[in-house]
Amino acid sequence: MEERKSELQFGEPQRQSQAALILIIYNRFKNLITRFWYFIVFALFTGKTGDGGLDTVSLSIIGLTFIATLFGIISYFRYYYWIEGDQLMIRSGVLSKSLTQIPFDRIQTIDFEQNLIHQTFNVIGLKIDTAGSNQAETKMQALTKEKAKALRNFILSQKQETLIAESGDDYLTEVQLEKAEEIYKIDFARLLKIGITENHFRSGFVLLFGAFWLFDNIRETGLDVDEIGVQYYNQVLGSIVLAGTLLVLFILVSMIFSVSRVFLKYFNLTFLRSFNGFKVISGLFNRKEVAALDSKIQLLEWKQNLIQKYLGFHDLVLKQASSTEIGSKKSIVVPGVYSEDIENVKNYLFPDRMEDSTEMHQLNKWSLYRPLMYISLFAIGLAVLFVYLNLYYNLFALIVFYILVVVRLFKKYSKAFYGVNDRAIFVKGGVFGHKKWMTMHHKVQSMEITQSPFQTRRKLASLQIHTASGTKIIPFIELDRAEYLYDYLTYKVEVSTEEWM
Amino acid sequence: MNPFNNPQIEIQGLPQAESLEFHSLEPSYKTALLIGNTVIFGIIGTVISMGFIFSDEDIPSLVLKIVPSVFLTIVFFSYLSIIFGFKNKLFAVRHQDLNYKKGWIWKSRMVVPFKRIQHSEVTQGPIDRIFKLAKLRVFTAGGSGSDLTIPGLKLEEANKLKTLITSRITDKQKLNGREEE
Known part of the structure; x- marks a missing residue:
């Protein structure tokens, strides 16, 4: 009617x-x-x-x-x-x-x-x-x-x-949503936490870049910024205080920037579950409403950085199929989600994922050794050059940098796992924090195996799983395993009858 | 149509893409590729040498040495990759999917199930037209990562494949009780 x-x-x-x-x-x-x-x-x-x-x-x-x-x-x-x-x-x-x-x-x-x-x-x-x-x-x-x-x-x-x-x-009609249950509603404390644990370096560099750019433009106008700068610089030359102050200022300003950004974006965020979809409403001035039907959601991603890990919450992303390139546009991003809430979302979306009984595999050790080898060779070459040129400060910086890169590589390798069971695919990653990815077999669009000459020699391959919202690459796994997964997942897609889009 | 229909599969019984009988592309496609390559690099080469000849300023002799040698190396490898890459470009059609392999140094192989194809098209470039060749392109939903192009097919063969794919897509929709298009 x-x-x-x-x-x-x-x-x-x-x-x-x-x-x-x-x-x-x-x-x-x-x-x-x-x-x-x-x-x-x-x-x-x-x-x-x-x-x-x-x-x-x-x-x-x-x-x-x-x-x-x-x-x-x-x-x-x-x-x-x-x-x-x-x-x-x-x-x-x-x-x-x-x-x-x-x-x-x-x-x-x-x-x-x-x-x-x-x-x-x-x-x-x-x-x-x-x-x-x-x-x-x-x-x-x-x-x-x-x-x-x-x-x-x-x-x-x-x-x-x-x-x-x-x-x-x-x-999801409006009526349905009134009956929908709330997975969580953001409160002030959580907003603040999200703001504080944002990647400040990113917002900081955006600001810094903007400042430099403006500075450059002002200088072009004939205003002698250099002169002022040099005078000031001479006064406090060599002062570590300046560097310290600048750093604190940088962090503070970046923090204020990201906290206010988070408040604008996620103010009063409500994450709702209806029987066949999800909905997120958020924003201070710009109220945004995004809804996704269960069958449209192609995959789940949830990640946390180091600080978020200690505070125990994640950024959750529900990725939908879209005509435009993957982008963040069609993803529903829900920040500040605790593990229980993620479990709830997974239970709603993929109740038969059988996550607990899934055997997780580590990538082949060459995914660690190969970059390690290249980076070490490069570092040794540079080190020899520095010694030859008596640049000992640079050598010291190089060693520190090298150690950081190597730690990062080991950390990354120790966190990279993948697992496939009868129904779902799981990929884990991250360096200092965690990054997890999961989808169901029937969401797969096509499969691809690629081999570089290095991988061919060692009977290794990279497996690419294409979905309607992006490609997941599992790099450096044994060729026979890649081939098996390639055949198995293709078969599973072809026999599936579930609605996938 | 039972969503809980989840029979166990024997690992040995899985259809294996590796044991498939792959077809090579039309031999004339290699010629077409070589001609196309010659035309493109011919134009680029002409532009570069024109730049050198008509330049008002003196060009440093180092640039005069490096630019042509880099250019010639690229040209050399592009021909090599066409010649050696051609026999590695193979395709196969199964009842349920389309398979394509390629790569001389960097290898890749891809499979796209028919039921995940949104639409397909047959295209012909100017050189393709001379040799009566065509490309078959299949599109999936979402990003372009999962789209697949098989070049170097005979025009009628490409059209046949397209018809096959279209019929498979509509079959699937009838099966699922949907009607589209």
Whole structure:
């Protein structure tokens, strides 16, 4: 009954909500600013418009903005969507018209997105992902909340009907989600912990890189940063205090940066389980909702770094099939998940994985010896050179660096395991922390064995397991074992009858 | 269709990809590859030598020595890899999957089950057309890592394979009670 209403509601070609106009204009400006922001910084810092060149530049930016906005406005009035049979139709285009047809059964996921503008106008942006076809994901700027929900429910329920003959099993509709149980809801303490255990070096280097870049640009403007720098440097020359202060400052700033990033991204995160899928809602200003149907989830990954290991939580990633390259876009990332929660997720998704009885194998020892050999040879060569040139400080640094690399290699080797049982594939890795990967046999798309000349000589091979959301490589295993797994997993895929996508 | 249907399999009874009888590609494909290689490196070589001849500045003699020798080495190895690589490029079709092996120095082999193929296409490049050859490309869902291309097939053979794959895909869908396309 409701479905009929929905069909009628979308039967006629219609425009998006008028809020889309504002979003289109906002996006155009955002694009322009992200592309040309250094001109703005440039102008702000120098207070002048440069050597006459900037005048033309700013003029053309203004011109571009004007044209882009105009096109944006026209494109809104030219954009129509409707439902015809079991296809979503979108007609769009300013100069050249295009008609996009998206059959419901090609649609993998429909995600909702709400940034501040969406929230202000009570509208929702839609991201429709299709797999297996050449067209990438389709975006709809803004629909009113009711229409967005009705459209999603209609498409997904229609799709469900064509997929599964038996009725009653609905896809994740809003109603279903109200009944869904909460796997976990993030609290302040956990947010803080996640923020603190983030990889600060990464955020630090992003900041540092940005700073250097800005510095470089300021210097080009003629502001004598070097002079100021040299004066300052002379005053505290040789002072370790400076280095120490800088390091502490670096760590502190990076930490604040990553903590605030985590708060923005994961604020009020709720991880929900419905009977046939998962859903994550999170974000402070930008509320994001991502859902995944069980059958769409191709594999699980969970990892923890050294500090997270002591605090006992993981980052969990549920990877879905998608038309675009793997990326992080189609993955559901759930940070701060404790081991019990991961067990729960695994039990929901892969109840018959028989993990405990799986025999895990280590990689062949050559996966350790070969890089060790090369690195040692390289280090010895460098060391001889340093001794010859009397560069003893460099020699010392080399030795320290060499030891670190070797420890890393041993650590990595000692953690790398793989195991295959009757139903599932497990791969473990990591260096100081842990990184685990698992999938079921029927999620495998194709298998590949590769051999380098080195591996061929020693009867070794690398096994590549291709899935719809990425390839897992098990490097350096014995050739006969690789061949056996290759044949076995191929066979298991070919006889499987389970739904895999 | 019983999801709990999980019969035990004898390890010895597994179909082994290694014992398959592989077919080699069309011999004319080797000629096509050699011609293509000659054309590409001919163009690159011409561009480089034009650059040398018409350059306004003096080119250091070291550059004059290194660039051509590196270039010629690359050309030499590209021919070698075509000649020796060709007989290592083999394919086989089983009831359930498509197999492809390649590699002279770095070896690889791949298997794509028909039921995981989303769609397939037959393409012909300009040189392929002269020799009436074609490439068969099969696409799986998700990333491109699991896509497979078999080059150097006779056009009619490639089309036959494509038809076979298409029929297998639809068979599978009928079996699963789905109807697509």
